[in-house]
Amino acid sequence: MRIRAAVLEEFGAPLAVQDVELAGPGPGEVLVRLLACGVCHTDLYTASGADPSGYAPCVLGHEGCGVVEAIGEGVSSVAEGDRVVTLFSPQCGECVHCRSPKTNLCMAIREQQNKGYLPDGTTRLSRGDERIRHFMGTSTFAEATVMPEIALAKISPDAAPEMACLFACGLSTGLGAAMYTAKVEAGSTCVVFGAGLVGLGAVAGARLQGAERIVCVDLSEDRLELARGQGATDVMVGGEGAVERILEMTGGFGADYTFEATGNVKVMRQAVESARMGWGLCTVAGVAGKGETLDIVPRYLITGRRVAGSSFGGVKGREQVPQLVDRWLAGEIDVGPLVSRTVGLDDVNDAFALMEAQDGIRSVITLS
Numbered sequence: 001m002r003i004r005a006a007v008l009e010e011f012g013a014p015l016a017v018q019d020v021e022l023a024g025p026g027p028g029e030v031l032v033r034l035l036a037c038g039v040c041h042t043d044l045y046t047a048s049g050a051d052p053s054g055y056a057p058c059v060l061g062h063e064g065c066g067v068v069e070a071i072g073e074g075v076s077s078v079a080e081g082d083r084v085v086t087l088f089s090p091q092c093g094e095c096v097h098c099r100s101p102k103t104n105l106c107m108a109i110r111e112q113q114n115k116g117y118l119p120d121g122t123t124r125l126s127r128g129d130e131r132i133r134h135f136m137g138t139s140t141f142a143e144a145t146v147m148p149e150i151a152l153a154k155i156s157p158d159a160a161p162e163m164a165c166l167f168a169c170g171l172s173t174g175l176g177a178a179m180y181t182a183k184v185e186a187g188s189t190c191v192v193f194g195a196g197l198v199g200l201g202a203v204a205g206a207r208l209q210g211a212e213r214i215v216c217v218d219l220s221e222d223r224l225e226l227a228r229g230q231g232a233t234d235v236m237v238g239g240e241g242a243v244e245r246i247l248e249m250t251g252g253f254g255a256d257y258t259f260e261a262t263g264n265v266k267v268m269r270q271a272v273e274s275a276r277m278g279w280g281l282c283t284v285a286g287v288a289g290k291g292e293t294l295d296i297v298p299r300y301l302i303t304g305r306r307v308a309g310s311s312f313g314g315v316k317g318r319e320q321v322p323q324l325v326d327r328w329l330a331g332e333i334d335v336g337p338l339v340s341r342t343v344g345l346d347d348v349n350d351a352f353a354l355m356e357a358q359d360g361i362r363s364v365i366t367l368s
């Protein structure tokens with residue numbers, strides 16, 4: 001079939017929205033008609049050429065929500081008409097990581113996905129004789145996509161697509177960092193650095209876990225206001241001296257749990273140093289620039305602080321994304337304020353520009 005899609009032709013150049021060919025689903029694959037897709041930093045990072053593992057041409061996009069249009073041979077867990085969220089982090093349920101409760105890093109299709117191919121090493125996207133690669137196994141800046149069954153989470157049909165798509169990446173990453181990676185305990189004190197979608201999700205996740213005090217740190221007053229809406233009890237403008245101020249607020253000890261959601265290695269260090277001696281756990285969700293390293297004075301670790309990293313919030317996507325969506329639909333998570341605007345596919349480059357200007361939390365592309 002012919003579909004409209006936003007193609008990364010050349011690093012550093014605007015995406016080109018155009019018609020491309022999408023072949024039908026092979027065995028174990030699913031054709032998804034996309035309804036909405038969030039525009040995330042990772043798309044921009046790859047489009048800019050900063051990501052050393054990027055490739056072109058490819059169709060970008062990974063924060064997708066859509067409806068199943070057709071299934072390939074052997075597909076049994078989703079059916080035509082199901083509403084789904086796309087997962088760049090799949091869950092096969094069988095690999096050594098899927099069988100462990102300790103991680104969500106499914107190994108099943110990683111190697112091919114990283115190269116831009118579906119699990120059988122080919123693509124369903126093409127243009128004439130030229131094949132176009134799949135981005136993050138998802139390629140959701142498009143009217144439709146073909147994805148492995150194990151990379152689709154079936155969600156409630158009541159979930160509005162332009163909000164549900166945020167659960168495909170940033171929002172679940174933040175929620176999960178607090179709920180599944182850190183496993184925040186009720187009554188605890190948390191500090192979240194960064195109030196973008198990931199940080200705001202971590203604030204909401206800490207609240208859902210019953211944290212008593214949640215301090216959010218950001219440079220933008222507007223974003224700190226949004227953090228209050230997600231459950232922050234205190235907010236603070238960050239920068240130099242943030243650690244000292246957090247220690248003052250916490251009787252000189254620091255917080256039980258800290259979260260880093262900025263991608264800045266200096267802020268990661270602040271998050272480590274703001275964690276409490278004895279048991280403070282710092283969870284790093286931000287993605288640092290290529291080659292950057294995190295400085296930690298070892299004494300912080302010897303005196304009982306721990307550091308954890310979190311990819312996709314530790315969320316086991318097929319199982320837990322539907323649960324998170326249900327909590328939103330039950331009124332426990334306020335997703336509306338996180339969608340700053342909706343745009344058409346043709347405006348994808350404008351959405352990139354807004355993101356670079358830190359204008360709004362998420363722009364969402366509406367499709368179909």
Ligand SMILES: NC(=O)c1ccc[n+]([C@@H]2O[C@H](COP(=O)([O-])OP(=O)(O)OC[C@H]3O[C@@H](n4cnc5c(N)ncnc54)[C@H](O)[C@@H]3O)[C@@H](O)[C@H]2O)c1
Pocket residue numbers: 041042169170173193194195196197198199217218219220223238239261262263264267284285286287288310311312313361
């Ligand atoms: N681990 C994962 O699986 C995963 C998934 C999605 C995104 N990410 C990463 O998480 C990070 C956050 O993503 P986002 O979409 O929320 O980004 P964002 O840019 O919208 O938010 C980052 C926030 O950090 C704030 N900030 C910058 N410097 C600061 C400082 N010194 N102190 C306090 N706050 C500061 C900014 O004002 C901004 O509000 C990025 O690095 C992104 O690449 C990771």
Ligand SMILES: [Zn+2]
Pocket residue numbers: 040041042043062063169170
């Ligand atoms: Zn993302």
Ligand SMILES: [Zn+2]
Pocket residue numbers: 090091092093094095096097098105106107108
């Ligand atoms: Zn697996």
